[in-house]
Amino acid sequence: TGAVGNKLGGDTAEVFANGTSRPLRGLTYMGRVQTYFDLTDDHNVELGASIAETPNVDDDVASGKFERRLVGMDFKYRWYPLGRGLRQNLTLAGELLYDVGEVVPGGGRRLDVFGNPVRQGAWGGYAYAEYRLSKEWRHGFRFDYFQELTEPQLVTSLNGAFGSTPNLTGNRTDNRNWSPYLTWMPSEFQRVRLQYNRSDRGNANDANEFFLQWTVFLGSHGHGFLERD
Numbered sequence: 001t002g003a004v005g006n007k008l009g010g011d012t013a014e015v016f017a018n019g020t021s022r023p024l025r026g027l028t029y030m031g032r033v034q035t036y037f038d039l040t041d042d043h044n045v046e047l048g049a050s051i052a053e054t055p056n057v058d059d060d061v062a063s064g065k066f067e068r069r070l071v072g073m074d075f076k077y078r079w080y081p082l083g084r085g086l087r088q089n090l091t092l093a094g095e096l097l098y099d100v101g102e103v104v105p106g107g108g109r110r111l112d113v114f115g116n117p118v119r120q121g122a123w124g125g126y127a128y129a130e131y132r133l134s135k136e137w138r139h140g141f142r143f144d145y146f147q148e149l150t151e152p153q154l155v156t157s158l159n160g161a162f163g164s165t166p167n168l169t170g171n172r173t174d175n176r177n178w179s180p181y182l183t184w185m186p187s188e189f190q191r192v193r194l195q196y197n198r199s200d201r202g203n204a205n206d207a208n209e210f211f212l213q214w215t216v217f218l219g220s221h222g223h224g225f226l227e228r229d
Contacts, residue, residue, distance in 0.1 A: 003030045028054045028068075046076040054101075067119075068101035087135050094127030099149065110150045122147040136185050144177040176200040191215040 005028045034048035052070040074095035081088065100121035103109055109117040124147065130140030181195035197209040 001032045001034075004028070005030065025055045028052055042079060042081045044078050044080070048074045050074075068099070068103070070097065070099045072097045087132055089132045091130045091132075091140075092128075094125065096123075096125040097146075098123055101149075104149045108150070120149070122149050137183070138185075139182045140180070142177075142179040142181070144175075144179070146175050148173045148175070189217045191217075 030050070030052045032048060032050040034046065036044065036046045038044045050072045052068075054068045072095055074093070076091065076093040079090040098121060100119070101110065102117075102119045110120045112118045112120065124145060126142060126144045128140055128142035130138055132138040176199070178198045179195055181193055183191060183193045185191050191214070193211075193213045193215075195211040195213070197207070197211070199207040199209070201207065
């Protein structure tokens with residue numbers, strides 16, 4: 001699959017001084033390849049790769065160039081035993097992402113740990129495992145990781161003061177998130193999920209969060225092959 005988009009990755013009025021739409025070389029070009037195959041009757045795998053590319057574009061003098069490339073590789077493995085009852089299965093999935101460019105989304109140059117403008121890349125991704133116990137219950141665990149796109153010398157907030165913690169080590173600031181969750185589906189029209197997030201935000205303060213989500217499906221709908229996940 002392929003697509004072309006405008007005004008992705010930043011505000012047009014901020015990126016271009018005249019506030020007009022981007023020229024052809026400034027559009028975002030996206031492509032994706034994906035495949036699926038069965039290992040056995042009970043095991044199947046999906047593999048994919050994607051890219052989003054915005055070529056270099058002449059900009060105002062202050063911002064220099066606007067350029068960004070985001071590439072990713074993803075996978076999904078399903079164990080779906082046909083003889084183990086209704087919809088009992090295991091899913092393992094994840095995606096690895098790499099973002100490289102000169103500016104951050106929304107405008108502004110990427111900076112190293114000493115505050116110098118650089119063309120810099122950042123890694124990110126996620127992985128999760130989910131086991132479906134029955135038609136109504138499933139539980140899982142998700143891990144997220146990403147690096148900061150820009151690295152100013154002072155990067156964190158402490159006691160309400162922005163940039164009060166220096167980052168002079170030369171190491172990238174990264175963020176990690178651990179999320180166990182439990183999902184209950186009392187019917188095919190309702191889904192209730194309880195989730196806990198433990199976030200490690202580089203050299204900033206850690207965070208603990210709880211989420212309770214209730215989703216309601218309205219109207220007629222069908223269950224096709226994608227329901228297998």
